[in-house]
Amino acid sequence: MSEYSLNDLKKISYKIRMNVIEQVYHAASGHPGGSLSSADIFTVLYFSEMNVDPKNPKWEERDRFVLSKGHCSPALYATLAEKGFFPKEDLSTFRQADSYLEGHPNMTYVPGVDMSTGSLGQGISAAVGMALAGKLDKKDYRVYALLGDGELQEGQVWEALMAAAHYKLDNMVAFLDYNRLQIDGKITEVMSPEPVADKFEAFGWKVINAFGHDHQQLKEALAEAKKTKGKPTMIIAHTTKGKGVSFMEDAAGWHGTAPNKEQRDQAIAELNAVVLELEGK
């Protein structure tokens, strides 16, 4: 795999963010907040970490990714399109009746999607299954999953974490998008999952904290996970919901709301300014 510089990665992460905004704007529905908060995790996974082949999406030896918080499909689709799994033009059909880009990821129709998700708490279990299959088949592929912090309230998440540790699935890494918000407000006010790090540890996972918008830190965390034997790794990515668009940052109201034309224009201008700056323009 070609090496991307940190500068390249940052540019990619902002292009992904722009395409998140465009998709949600065109669909007039969808989830910008958690898509923007996880854009850097997607960037590092698909452009620095994962062994995948856009020409052969079902390649058996590929690393797997499960978007357990399936509502953040805009970030996944933008990433897959950026990587070349399907044409970027298709992104503007997101959530429309004649499109294959379903509101929540569908593995049957979207090249590069490894698991159909959307119902919170289930994707992480599917990732456990993929990691178990890797062990059974003595394959080297690794399995990655992305959880929301509100999603941690689903009891099934903890059943999955228990199983992954029990079977010593060191071929598995989960990210927590720790943006502290869910739909009805702050996670600590709705139903606190705290203390999350202690809980993950008590459930038998290796825990690494990282600033979720720092690509270098995310890369280092992934390298450490690879060295960790006998247990799965949880990377707690400290993030800001809506990251990159000033008026969406840290605002629960932008969880599942689409921008209007004016808001879309402002968001794109802010994000594009970062890309231009990185290009030295």
Added chain:
Amino acid sequence: MGDKIATREAYGSALAEFGGDNRIVVLDADLSKSTKTDTFKKKYPERFINMGIAEANMMATAAGLASCGKIVFASSFAMFAAGRAFEQVRNSICYPRLNVKIGATHAGITVGEDGASHQAIEDIAIMRAVPNMVVLSPSDAVETRHAVKAAIEHDGPVYLRLGRLAVPALYSEENFTFELGKGITVAEGTDVTIIATGLMVHTAVAAKEILAGEGIQARVIDIHTIKPIDQGIILKAAKETGAIVTAEEHNVIGGLGSAVAEVLIQNCPVPLKMIGVQDKFGKSGKPDKLLEMYGLTANDIVSQVKEVLKLKNK
């Protein structure tokens, strides 16, 4: 005509309206703005409990509250209320016949853009298959208000199926009566009967008008209580009109059509056609576009009426 109001909206308003009864407790699972239980929450914050994104836990918690004398409304999307928490509903609520009302919003394909993962098309089937469960599926705001009232008055589990999409008024408060387990004859007719529930009652009325233009007099029946189903109104329609078409925003397997077929086949078999989702998953898209794609329009009803009339006149 008046303003269009979604049945979930009317549900939230009814909870606030009838929520003065101190025994009423409302639970939600991080969707209070969508299920509209936040309307109740604003008025009675002390009796609103957010359970977080944990539907299975919410349902069994509701059972515990009910066992201590509370009248509990537990809300989420139909997918997660009936689907995710199915077995908690079955074993902790219905088996002990506890006083829990499940306010299940976003039922059917008119959820729209969220797509198949969020479109419950099997909830009527699984909820009506559980002993002790009452299944309500109102079609407009007025009927929803009365359904909520009836649910409060009924001692035992109730599943309330509600929609996301705003719908016009079918009824007005003056001279509207709601009786649990009794269907409503929305329009008289002698040639054929269209039996519908929820959103599709509106579509059935539109179909009736098209048919009238072609000289076919269709009776329209609104089945707001899918269980216990009104056998009397169905059998009367079978005897008087000799042919039936059912219409529901649900899979054709196990829903209203199946419930009507169970009544007919055992008592008075007449030709029957079923309009519904044809055993396929939903998808993302605008609600109206999806209704077209999935064959749930007035014209679809009209063509099935013509088919069933061919069988009747054979």
